[in-house]
Amino acid sequence: xxxxxxxxxxxxxxxxxxxxxxxxxxxxxxxxxxxxxxxxxxxxxxxxxxxxxxxxxxxxxxxxxxxxxxxxxxxxxxxxxxxxxxxxxxxxxxxxxxxxxxxxxxxxxxxxxxxxxxxxxxxxxxxxxxxxxxxxxxxxxxxxxxxxxxxxxxxxxxxxxxxxxxxxxxxxxxxxxxxxxxxxxxxxxxxxxxxxxxxxxxxxxxxxxxxxxxxxxxxxxxxxxxxxxxxxxxxxxxxxxxxxxxxxxxxxxxxxxxxxxxxxxxxxxxxxxxxxxxxxxxxxxxxxxxxxxxxxxxxxxxxxxxxxxxxxxxxxxxxxxxxxxxxxxxxxxxxxxxxxxxxxxxxxxxxxxxxxxxxxxx
Numbered sequence: 001x002x003x004x005x006x007x008x009x010x011x012x013x014x015x016x017x018x019x020x021x022x023x024x025x026x027x028x029x030x031x032x033x034x035x036x037x038x039x040x041x042x043x044x045x046x047x048x049x050x051x052x053x054x055x056x057x058x059x060x061x062x063x064x065x066x067x068x069x070x071x072x073x074x075x076x077x078x079x080x081x082x083x084x085x086x087x088x089x090x091x092x093x094x095x096x097x098x099x100x101x102x103x104x105x106x107x108x109x110x111x112x113x114x115x116x117x118x119x120x121x122x123x124x125x126x127x128x129x130x131x132x133x134x135x136x137x138x139x140x141x142x143x144x145x146x147x148x149x150x151x152x153x154x155x156x157x158x159x160x161x162x163x164x165x166x167x168x169x170x171x172x173x174x175x176x177x178x179x180x181x182x183x184x185x186x187x188x189x190x191x192x193x194x195x196x197x198x199x200x201x202x203x204x205x206x207x208x209x210x211x212x213x214x215x216x217x218x219x220x221x222x223x224x225x226x227x228x229x230x231x232x233x234x235x236x237x238x239x240x241x242x243x244x245x246x247x248x249x250x251x252x253x254x255x256x257x258x259x260x261x262x263x264x265x266x267x268x269x270x271x272x273x274x275x276x277x278x279x280x281x282x283x284x285x286x287x288x289x290x291x292x293x294x295x296x297x298x299x300x301x302x303x304x305x306x307x308x309x310x311x312x313x314x315x316x317x318x319x320x321x322x323x324x325x326x327x328x329x330x331x332x333x334x335x336x337x338x339x340x341x342x343x344x345x346x347x348x349x350x351x352x353x354x355x356x357x358x359x360x361x362x
Contacts, residue, residue: 299352319350
């Protein structure tokens, strides 16, 4: 009687364990590599992974749309200057992958659970928890024998083992993933210059500039900088002022336009070297003799940008080169300007300096 009881208990436990094992949900992980914020499907096996993912989504599409199966999307990034930049870029990359599935397989945002991370690498993973396939032996009524049923069940374990092997391989690959260096893997659509720029922010930015040194001398100064890539920037600054005092016997007037091209260097793209050009006009009279004329010149500039927060920075810069000025000298007698002569001068040395407040518009 004891042996019969043991056999019954063992049989019940085996059935329960088998039922629970059949309901387990293995995770299938699909990995997509990124260099910039663009999702290059043909790059580094992304097309193969996307095709596999689409097959899996199509197979369980009804369950996914019904909310029974969710797609877990995890974005990773190491290319930003800070954790906030990494999280923002990871979010963009995750959205790129989700957009492909929404367009190709008509999914919705509700089908995804998205998490974004800073560090670990530059990639996006999509994980799907799908039910294991259960093999049910199809019996032909009155024509299949027990042996035939056994034969039909024999290969059932093969696809299960294949699926589990694939899952293990995917997990190992995801766990052992390292940072993808943009210099090592560049898609065919990008150029070498674009690849260099991915170590900082990898999108164009537009910034508003104000030289605080000019404002301190009551000379309003404003400019714009367009970062074409993280490594290259084009900017232009303009200044204008006009002051007179002592019954107009003293005069300070100036206008200048200064375009500039910069090459940013270093991992964080804060230091830079560049070339600048300056043109303008002036009218100075701080003593008995005044000078009025035009100036033109250029030189080599360099500096460093100190980041204050996500939107504001301070730009410390100086430029050395040559300025050429053609001007007239004059005096003022009874309120009338009297011309004294003309002169020309060349100046070699510092031609510009600034402590510029930068506000990143986007």
